[in-house]
Amino acid sequence: MTRTDLDHSPAATAPASEPARRPADPDRPPRGDSRAATAFSHLFLLGWAVLTTFPLLWALGSSFKNDEEILTDPWGLPGALRWENWARAWSHARIGRYFLNSVIVVAGSLTLTMLLGSMAAYVLARYTFRGHRLVYLLFAGGMMFPVFLALVPLFFVVRDLGLLGTLPGLMLVYTAYSLPFTVFFLTAFFRTLPTSVSEAALVDGCGHFGLFFRVMLPMARTGLISVAIFNFLGQWNQYVLPIVLMQGEGAQDRWVLAQGLTALAVSEGYAGDYSGLFAGMAIAMLPVLLAYAVFQRQVQSGLTAGHLK
Amino acid sequence: MRHGKRLFVATFLLPPLAVYGVFVLSPYAQAVQISTTDWGGLSPDYSYVGLDNFLRLARDPYLWNALGHNAVLLLVLPVVTIALGLLFASMLTVGGRRRAAGVQPVRGAAAYRLVYFFPQVLSVAVIGVLWKEMYAPNTGLINGALRAVGLDALTRPWLGDPDVAFWCVLAVLVWSNVGFYVVLFSAAMHAIPRDIYEAALLDGAGRASTLRRITVPLLWDTVQVAWVYLAILALDGFAVVQIVTGGGPGFSSDVIGLRLYSTAFGEARFGYASAIGVAMLFLTLSVAVLALRLTRRERVEF
Numbered sequence: 317m318t319r320t321d322l323d324h325s326p327a328a329t330a331p332a333s334e335p336a337r338r339p340a341d342p343d344r345p346p347r348g349d350s351r352a353a354t355a356f357s358h359l360f361l362l363g364w365a366v367l368t369t370f371p372l373l374w375a376l377g378s379s380f381k382n383d384e385e386i387l388t389d390p391w392g393l394p395g396a397l398r399w400e401n402w403a404r405a406w407s408h409a410r411i412g413r414y415f416l417n418s419v420i421v422v423a424g425s426l427t428l429t430m431l432l433g434s435m436a437a438y439v440l441a442r443y444t445f446r447g448h449r450l451v452y453l454l455f456a457g458g459m460m461f462p463v464f465l466a467l468v469p470l471f472f473v474v475r476d477l478g479l480l481g482t483l484p485g486l487m488l489v490y491t492a493y494s495l496p497f498t499v500f501f502l503t504a505f506f507r508t509l510p511t512s513v514s515e516a517a518l519v520d521g522c523g524h525f526g527l528f529f530r531v532m533l534p535m536a537r538t539g540l541i542s543v544a545i546f547n548f549l550g551q552w553n554q555y556v557l558p559i560v561l562m563q564g565e566g567a568q569d570r571w572v573l574a575q576g577l578t579a580l581a582v583s584e585g586y587a588g589d590y591s592g593l594f595a596g597m598a599i600a601m602l603p604v605l606l607a608y609a610v611f612q613r614q615v616q617s618g619l620t621a622g623h624l625k
Numbered sequence: 626m627r628h629g630k631r632l633f634v635a636t637f638l639l640p641p642l643a644v645y646g647v648f649v650l651s652p653y654a655q656a657v658q659i660s661t662t663d664w665g666g667l668s669p670d671y672s673y674v675g676l677d678n679f680l681r682l683a684r685d686p687y688l689w690n691a692l693g694h695n696a697v698l699l700l701v702l703p704v705v706t707i708a709l710g711l712l713f714a715s716m717l718t719v720g721g722r723r724r725a726a727g728v729q730p731v732r733g734a735a736a737y738r739l740v741y742f743f744p745q746v747l748s749v750a751v752i753g754v755l756w757k758e759m760y761a762p763n764t765g766l767i768n769g770a771l772r773a774v775g776l777d778a779l780t781r782p783w784l785g786d787p788d789v790a791f792w793c794v795l796a797v798l799v800w801s802n803v804g805f806y807v808v809l810f811s812a813a814m815h816a817i818p819r820d821i822y823e824a825a826l827l828d829g830a831g832r833a834s835t836l837r838r839i840t841v842p843l844l845w846d847t848v849q850v851a852w853v854y855l856a857i858l859a860l861d862g863f864a865v866v867q868i869v870t871g872g873g874p875g876f877s878s879d880v881i882g883l884r885l886y887s888t889a890f891g892e893a894r895f896g897y898a899s900a901i902g903v904a905m906l907f908l909t910l911s912v913a914v915l916a917l918r919l920t921r922r923e924r925v926e927f
Contacts, residue, residue, distance in 0.1 A: 353832055357716040357731055364713060365740045368804060372743060374766050375755055390769030432641035439637045443630065451638065458649055462861065462909050464882055465902035468889050469655035473647065492648035495641060524633035553748035555864045560890065574750035578868050581754040590764060593754075601751050608746045612739055619745065620809045 372601065378594040386590045405595035414576030415599065421483050421572055422551045425490035429547050430540065432491060433498030438528055440499065441506035458496030467560050474561055481567030489561060490551045498543050505539035545618030573600055660899035671896065678900035691879040694791055698859035699912065703852050705799050710806030715836050718814040719822055738811060741804035753868025756797045760784050787877035790870050794878050797865055806851055813847040814840060849920045856916045860909050881905060
């Protein structure tokens with residue numbers, strides 16, 4: 317490491333404007349450039365932080381205002397903590413219903429995705445059989461195609477199975493569209509696990525099924541968590557699939573949060589219940605933001621895992 | 626044991642393949658077939674019309690209008706998002722005071738990364754509705770802010786102005802994506818050995834030239850991936866456009882995904898909508914290949 321050589325060296329304060337190739341002059345007195353540049357970075361960074369958080373805080377603040385405050389003073393703070401807005405959004409505007417639907421759908425589809433995805437990935441990573449390469453390409457190829465191309469036929473496939481506007485239908489579709497990335501990622505992950513352990517387990521009389529559930533899955537825990545987080549956010553935030561598939565008679569009772577909130581935005585625009593809309597928005601975003609704040613490291617690495625080598 | 630293995634492979638592979646085949650593979654295959662029909666959706670009857678849908682598509686002014694907006698997104702979104710992402714990420718990882726330890730992250734880097742990532746965990750529905758309210762003429766935060774600082778002249782009905790609406794949507798897309806790439810690039814930058822930066826520092830390299838000559842070349846693989854993802858995103862944009870502007874006013878912020886959606890589920894012209902889908906597929910694939918080609922460079926090992 318060159319770190320110790322650099323300590324207290326005058327070059328460490330080399331001004332930013334100096335041409336790149338010129339060797340630093342030890343006799344030159346340090347200028348204030350570096351400090352100014354640091355202050356400048358802070359200013360930019362802080363600016364973007366404000367730009368990111370302020371809209372969210374504004375929505376949260378507005379959820380406690382009454383409609384008059386919202387209409388006359390978009391910048392002001394709420395006069396009181398009006399939780400009744402939240403209650404109205406939860407029950408009257410049915411955000412609570414949509415929230416529960418989202419929870420049910422994602423709980424089901426995430427379980428199914430992880431189960432089916434890890435099964436397929438494990439077999440593809442550890443076994444050889446005829447058609448192996450084709451199956452792998454079929455799954456991985458699904459990542460390339462835009463979901464739009466499938467929308468029209470998908471609508472009719474789901475309708476013909478009698479699953480249009482139902483929660484199980486949505487679970488199956490979420491699962492199917494999460495499989496390409498899940499299989500792709502987990503296949504690579506299972507390949508990195510040592511083979512000696514599984515050989516030892518087989519010699520000890522452990523069957524293929526026992527090997528998978530008792531040995532391989534626990535060993536793959538970190539990879540499974542990354543993909544699970546990735547899939548959770550993708551499925552929780554899904555928008556196109558529910559608006560296409562949750563149509564038809566009575567489907568409104570089974571709408572998910574994303575769809576319920578946008579419908580609320582349209583209808584509250586007419587009804588003029590702005591505070592109810594902001595409360596609905598707050599209910600939709602707070603749990604996810606809180607969960608993210610707690611599991612920040614896992615969420616960030618889970619979401620970026622697919623983009624890094 | 627051989628028999629057991631075969632049974633095992635079959636039981637583990639068939640259920641996922643069945644779900645995947647029914648809900649993903651078969652719709653893709655059917656879409657291509659439907660795109661050559663005049664299927665209206667109401668009756669099960671349809672006839673094959675060959676490439677008629679595609680010929681009509683080439684002459685459809687609404688489609689070209691929407692495609693034009695996607696083209697602008699394709700040019701602007703990746704460049705702006707990647708530039709901001711790289712800038713903020715390099716400030717976070719190597720922007721700190723250059724003293725004792727040579728190159729340091731800026732103070733509070735972890736907090737910045739936490740906050741920047743917020744839009745990434747929010748549903749596109751929340752983001753869309755939030756920004757629709759931000760842009761609202763009377764109750765919105767943006768006009769409110771302009772009035773508060775006395776810039777009343779700049780206030781406008783942002784989403785009601787055909788000259789501005791599309792750029793408002795573009796701003797939302799940039800806003801919601803920058804944080805992800807800050808985190809992605811930061812993670813990649815952490816993998817670059819510190820001594821490279823320290824050596825550059827010793828040679829008197831400034832911040833700008835460090836970013837341009839060291840960070841970006843060493844991160845190029847990641848930048849390339851970012852480019853492809855953002856290009857694909859730019860060809861979509863459906864959710865944000867549909868929620869924030871609905872494509873209006875007067876188709877001024879329409880995108881090709883919204884064309885497909887309203888052609889299919891608004892007008893029930895399924896044959897034509899599927900043709901748009903097939904066109905989108907080819908567009909996406911060629912843009913992805915092009916993005917990889919254009920950004921190809923010699924790889925730097927470290």
